Amino acid sequence: MAFAVTVDLVLFTIRDDRLCALMVRRRSPPYRGKWALPGGFVEEDEGLVDAAKRELGEETGLDDVRVHLEQLATYGDPGRDPRGRIVSVVHLAFGPELPEPRAGDDAAAARWRPVDELLSSRLAFDHGRILTDGLERARAKLEYTPLATAFVGEDFTVAELRHVYEVVWGTTLDPRNFHRKVTGSPGMLEPTGGRTTRNAGRPAQLYRRGDATLLNPPITRAQASD
């Protein structure tokens, strides 16, 4: 009745207009050569969230102020890892565009991989299922929380935020209706006063994340066209 406990990480970011997850390539059996979620054993006297933060730091060099982190679920069926009984407390993390990770120390190459490609390939262990669960959680939370702000920089435009929704949901949103909804959702956005000219066209207002934790009214998903 003694179990090994690990913390694995589903870490999402947006790169090149695609939703990507950080994955490591296994270089020893089982599942040698397959992609797996980053993770590791929880240490003695280490909390679960602390372990997740440590993993996050080891993989990306980022601390958790820039990255939203929450528990996803725990996977612990016997047989999910042929080496023994391993209970995995999986955490879900969202970050702005991050640099390509340095090749890991113990693990093999760590890389950002597009989620759609991952889901149509075979991953190590039960990580395909975990990734699916994480994706669904992310999609749902965009609707009723300001989670999308975790994918962009500290100061961002409404268009950048809309882009997050479009990429994660895989839909197209009307820029005008989206603008009205998102600026009308109290506590979601805080204008910084600044403007930007990152692209051509009229400069956009810059915003910061507001202090709301729940969106009311929500940004509904059915708005999709396409």
Place this chain on the structure above:
Amino acid sequence: MAFAVTVDLVLFTIRDDRLCALMVRRRSPPYRGKWALPGGFVEEDEGLVDAAKRELGEETGLDDVRVHLEQLATYGDPGRDPRGRIVSVVHLAFGPELPEPRAGDDAAAARWRPVDELLSSRLAFDHGRILTDGLERARAKLEYTPLATAFVGEDFTVAELRHVYEVVWGTTLDPRNFHRKVTGSPGMLEPTGGRTTRNAGRPAQLYRRGDATLLNPPITRAQASD
């Protein structure tokens, strides 16, 4: 790096117009005399869900066809149990009104306790926090899933279903608007054709749970008056 893994249960039901949880009274230290969530160790070669079902059966004699069961979250900070490092995978369950449980074998008295009383008292371990998390999850899921049907019998009336919402949310709902919403939510209810006269007044139609897993449109919480 070897951890003990338990499965604890937040089991909700409605008794006497109150939301109640099944609790056991500890009869040995630590937290002797305090109320705690029912639970136990996961066995070798036993899945997490299987362990939760086994616990449920041991405590209530019910199998899981009559009870909705889902994973809530995992609590595993060091120090949460003075006896050692214990990682607890907590499951959330909802059932119709159940008989008073037989006094447990190993544990002390098992009893249904009103949730509001529990939350204003000191529970064993971190179970107060866990109960709070479970309550919030239950309240949220009433909005967008047919979860309320798990609290009533197999055949039920709209009024019985409304009562579930009122008790769990602690609000009052307009019977007329509620009726329109719930019967208009596709896939939530299936008319059985039967009628009932459990109370005075005009007999009510009987329904069964439909096959929807997501409510669209949802039964919104802000409808509350009072």
Place this chain on the structure above:
DNA sequence: ATAATAGTGTCTCTTAGACAATATTTC
């Protein structure tokens, strides 16, 4: 000027919530 992007206004349709009215039972 033209292209490009940002932001506002307007219209229609659906839904939420307040509340009136009707239906069907028990006592």
Place this chain on the structure above:
DNA sequence: GAAATATTGTCTAAGAGACACTATTAT
């Protein structure tokens, strides 16, 4: 009939989505 509960209908206000229009920049 009176009381109680079930069910339907009506009205108003708010939000969603379609889409025209104006604003401000680069080239």
